[in-house]
Amino acid sequence: MESKQHLYLVDGSAYIFRAYHRLPPLTNPLGVPVGAVYGYTTMLWRLADDLNKAEGPTHLAVILDASGKSFRNEIYPEYKANRPPPPEDLKPQFPLIRDATRAFSLPCIEEPGLEADDLIASYARAACERGWDVTIVSSDKDLMQLVGPHAGGRIEMLDTMKNQRIEEPEVEEKFGVPPTLVGDVLALMGDAVDNVPGIRGIGPKTATKLIQEHGSLEAALAAAPGMKPSKLRDNLIEHAEMARLSRVLVALKEDCALPVPLDDFKLGEIPPAPLTAFLEEHGFTSLLKRLDGGRGSPERKTQLNPAKPVTAGAAQAADGARQPLPDMSAVDRSAYACVQTLDDLDQWIARAFAARVVAFDTETSALDAMRAELVGISLATGPNQACYIPLAHGGTDMFAEKPQQIDRAAALARLKPLLESDAVLKIGQNAKYDLNVMARYGIAVAPLDDTMVMSFDLDAGRGEDGIGGGHGMDELAARHLGHTTLAFKDVCGTGKKAIPFGEVPLDRATEYAGEDADVTWRLHALLRPRLSSEGATRVYERVDRPLVPVVAQMERHGIKVDRERLASLSATFAAEIAKLEGEIHTLAGQEFTIGSPKQLGEILFDKLGYKGGKKGKTGQYSTDQSVLERLAGEGAEMATKVLEWRQLSKLRSTYTEALQAAINPDTGRVHTSYSLVGAQTGRLSSTEPNLQNIPIRTELGRQIRDAFVAEPGNVILAADYSQIELRLAAHMADVPALKEAFAEGQDIHARTALEMFGEVNRDTRGRAKTINFAILYGISRWGLAGRLGVSSDEAQAMIDRYFERFPGIRAYIHSTLESVRTNGYSETLFGRKCWFPRIGSSNPNERMGSERAAINAPIQGTSADIIKRAMVRMMPALEAAGLGHVRMLLQVHDELVFELPEGDVAAASDVIRNVMAGAAQPAVTLSIPLGVEIGTGPSWGAAH
DNA sequence: ATTGTCACG
DNA sequence: ACGTACGTGACAATT
Structure with a gap:
């Protein structure tokens, strides 16, 4: 007699979500994230391992969700509408689940219009009809409805992560009712993630209680009018139809046509070749070893047919994938193709899909991503395997004959599915630029890797002493590939003779653009594996990589600037500057260039005879603010006037004039460009224009902030972390008095004053504030002495007292320096x-400068990590609250600036505060709270 | 291209 | 003998 058949149904889609969140962000040798795939692979391995065991499977299939809408959307359009999009580094893993399943030679079932749950239910039922037992490999609560005996078999579940079998008692423990009533409970409580409405105000507890009392959903609804008056009773009556609709949504469709007959799920031997190829492709070396080394599993195969190492070529032949280890032959620019026909383009697109990884680069008419016209695109699928697709060559002369090229719109229509495909990883160098250009042509490039950001996360601060520390492509090519790239000016010329890229002849353009994509591909192959081996994966995957599209969107939003207001300020400043200029010249007794420190120094110190020292190197007088303030204090009227002149000149040239020029004529807004690799500590920097140094400290300067405005009906909202660096110092150095002060919401500088000087007044608080900053910046007795105007001995005494009152600081400084001297680097709480x-x-000089920077970097860098994490989470959180229209515009190190409709301020403030205050979690638990201060107003100035 | 200065956190 | 707070970017003058 044949022994009992046992069918295993694996809920593949649900599994990888859980695996993704539980496993570290691994990547394969090509840089495709495979953490969840690895988890999935090990799970299949374990299942296949059970093949010969008593309770093990005789039949097995993996069931996946087909993409697109299911029949439930026809019943209820909002079904699953709340689902946040999967994380960037999970997306490319979905198609790999099918590959993994195929590698085990196991059937993989999906059916458009049906969810995995329905197929699982239908197969489970059909198997029971035949008298088989069924194990559903999942922990999905919806599937728990199925548990129990059916016809001649029985159904149970297996949670492979908790290694727990789920049978009737487990279901009843979770829901308080037997499996047959689980659907009724689910209908009452609803499901926020799947957007099953349920009944307002009813959660799991109440739902269970109602079903227990009344025996079914219908009975509970029918009993409602007789219940004692309450909100619950009203809701049951009012929303009864919602509950019935929910009941239909949570019901599993158990009579689907089976796309593949059950008998085809019979488990046979698992051929080793495809499995080996798969494990090699993704660098799952520990599994490979188990396969090769004797007591390997899945066991049968290795016994019957010991696996031979499969060569890269064989792997390629097996499934069309690219070889795992790139052959880094020398860069050969003559190998690149120029794509001028749609057929050619289609072939390259197909190659990219097959390769699953493609480097790409855009060529444009300008450096400003918000104004640049797309001129061409280059792609690379391997070393020397690159092409250039010219799209707008031939310049602006309408009558000149243009080179043969594909119509831009037609080419973009073909490229869009590739560039947006979850199954193909796109690699860019400074990808934010290309992302913004492509976004303006309606293409949302994803998923995305950025070699520049990778380089930064690996090597920030390195090479300041020789090999060059930058992260630009030319430097990276020289450093990592020993290759000198064609420089832009070699192709387009320089100065007056420069031509736009669109006028570069196609052969030359192909060499330049193809090389960019080729080199980017090669850099990716080199840098990607370093991320994991050098411990940079977490910062890259969880912080900087997801930040790229977020920052790109902020740049595209831009911020509205009131041109008239700036112009009027500018005119006021100009008049005052002219007046001061006359007065200064009179005082000097001659005309001179006030803006020349050299001339000014000579006038002040040589001609007028004020006291002042020379600067060492250039032999020039110092005339900076501190010097002029000293002179002004000594009664030098000239110094006072020069200080005023300097302030106004600065405000006018750098702000009121430059900002007007920065307004984008198409959008009417100012679009800064953030650099993710600008500051060694991990901070962002802002350029063209720099919107991170808009004045605020003086009343005159603050008026400039008033010119940053919201659109009509909207307001600007500014959210600041309060004292974040001091808070982090208190946490990282573990300083009890400071932590206590923050926990109690005290004025931290006042508390410091009390500890240091025994009393709090304006003077002691100010000195305490200076000392607090001195600590953050790496203190020296001389520096502090200069700031406080005391002797260096007195400064040293204060430092000693600080260390005494705030134990922990000294140890922090010592251990940080010790660690930097041993390892060569400092680290933030998040591992940057x-x-x-x-x-x-x-x-x-150099050494002590480095020491001060090293003391500061973990604090400044941790603060940068935290606000970056907040930025990554911000829009999804706002969207979940129905506030997807709120626009995040600017980041200023510890501040985020938003624009939103006036009526949404209250709701948005809650979300923003929560996201920012909780941004360290769950990776890091801080021993101090993160304070967030929020202000709103018609302008940025008014929001503070 | 470098220097000095000053705007911000 | 030196010269001292950390991290940025822009502008004007000067080389």
């Missing part, structure tokens, strides 16, 4: 490294 190659320099 910053290298200090000159920490051991024999030049005391």
Whole structure:
């Protein structure tokens, strides 16, 4: 007699979501994220391992959700509408689940219009009809409805992560009712993630209680009018139809036509070749070893047919994938193709799909991503396997004959599915630029890797002493590939003779553009594996990589600037500047260029005879603010006037004039460009224009902030972290008095004053504030002495007292420096490294400078990590609250600036505060709270 | 291209 | 003998 058949149904889609969140962000040798795939693979392995065991499977199939809408959407259009999009580094893993299943030679079932749950239910039922037992490999609560005996078999579930079998008692423990009533409970409680409405105000507890009392959903609804008056009773009556609709949504469709007959799920031997190829492709070396090494599993195969190592070529032949280890032959620019026909383009697109990884680069008419016209696109699928697709060559002369090229709109229509495909990883160098250009042509490039950001996360601060520390492509090519790239100016010329890229002849353009994509591909192959081996994966995957599209969108939003207001300020400033200029010249007794520090120094110190020292190197007088303030204090009227002149000139040239020029004529807004690799500590920097140094400290300057305005009906909302760096210092150095002060919401500088000087007044608080900052910046007795106007001995006494009152600080400084000297780098709480190659320099100046920077970097860098995490989570959180229209515009290190309709301020403030205050979680638990201060108003100035 | 200065956190 | 707070970017003058 044949023994009992046992069918295993694996809920593949649900599994990878859980695996993704539980496993570290691994990547395969090509840089495709495969953490969840690895988890899935090990799970299949374990299942296949049970093949010969008593309770093990005789039949097995993996069931997946087909993409697109299911029949439930026809019943209820909002079904699953609340689902947040999957994370960037999960998307490319979905198609790999099918590959993994195929590698085990196991059937993989999906059916358009049906969800995995329905197929699982239908197969489980059909198997029971035949008298088989069924194990559903899942922990999905919806599937728990199925558990129990059916016809001649029985159904149970297996949660492979908790290694727990789910039978009737487990279901009843969770829902308080037997499996047959689970659907009724689910209908009452609803499901926020799947957007099953349920009944307002009813959660799991109440739902269970109602079903227990009344025996069914219908009975509970029928009994409602007789219940004692309550909100619950009213809701049951009012929303009864919602509950019935929910009941239909949570019901599983158990009579689907089976796309593949049950008998086809019979488990046979698992052929080793495809499995080996798959494991090699994704670098699952520990599994490969188990396959090769004797007691390997899945066991049968290795016994019957010991696996031979499969060569890269064989792997390629097996499934069309690219070889795992790139052959890094020399860059050969003559190997690149120029794509001028749609057929050619289609072939390249197909190659990219097959390769699953493609480097790409855009060529444009300008450096400003918000104004640049797309001129061409280059792609690379491997070393020297690159092409250039010219799209707008031939320049602006309408009558000149243009080179043969594909119509831009037609080419973009073909490229869009590739560039947006979850199954193909796109690699860029400074990808934010290309992302913004493509976004303006209606293409949302994803998923995305950025070699520049990778380089930064690996090597920030490195190479300041020789090899060059930048992260630009030319530098990276020289450093990592030993290759000198064609420079832009070699192709387009320089100065007056420069031509736009669109006028470069196609052969030359192909060499340049193809090389960019080729080199980017190669850099990716080199840098990607370093992320995991050098411990940079977490910062890259969880912080900087997801930040790229977020920052790109902020740049595209831009911020509205009131041109008239700036112009009027500018005119006021100009008049005052002219007046001061006359007065200064009179005082000097001659005309001179006030803006020239050299001339000014000579006038002040030589001609007028004020006291002042020369600067060492250039032999020039210092005339900076501190010097002029000293002179002004001594009664030098000229110094006072020069200070005023300097302030107004600065405000006018850098702000009121430059900002008007920065307004984009198409959007009417100002679009900054953020650099993710600008500051070694991990901070962002802002350029063209720099919107991170808009004045605020003086009343005159603050008026400039008033010119940053919201659109009519909207307001600007500014959210600041309060004292974040001091809070982090209190946490990282573990300083009890400071932590206590923050926990109690005290004025931290006042508390410091009390500890230091025994009393709090304006003077002591100010000095305490200076000392607090001195600590953050790496203190020296001389520096503090200069700031406080005391002797260096007195400064040293204060430092000693600070260390005494705030134990922990000294130990923090000591251990940080010790660690930097040993490892060469400092680290933030989130693992971001910053290298200090000159920490051991024999030049005391260099060495001590590095030491101060090294003390500061973990604090400044942790703060940067935290606000970056907040930025990554911000829009999904706002969207979940129905506030997807709120626009995040600017980041200023510890501040985020938003624009939103006036009526949404209250709701948005809650979300923003929560996201920012909780941004360290769950990766890091801080021992101090993160304070967030929020202000709103018609302008940025008014929002503070 | 470099220097000095000053705007911000 | 030196010269001292950390991290940025822009502008004007000067080389």
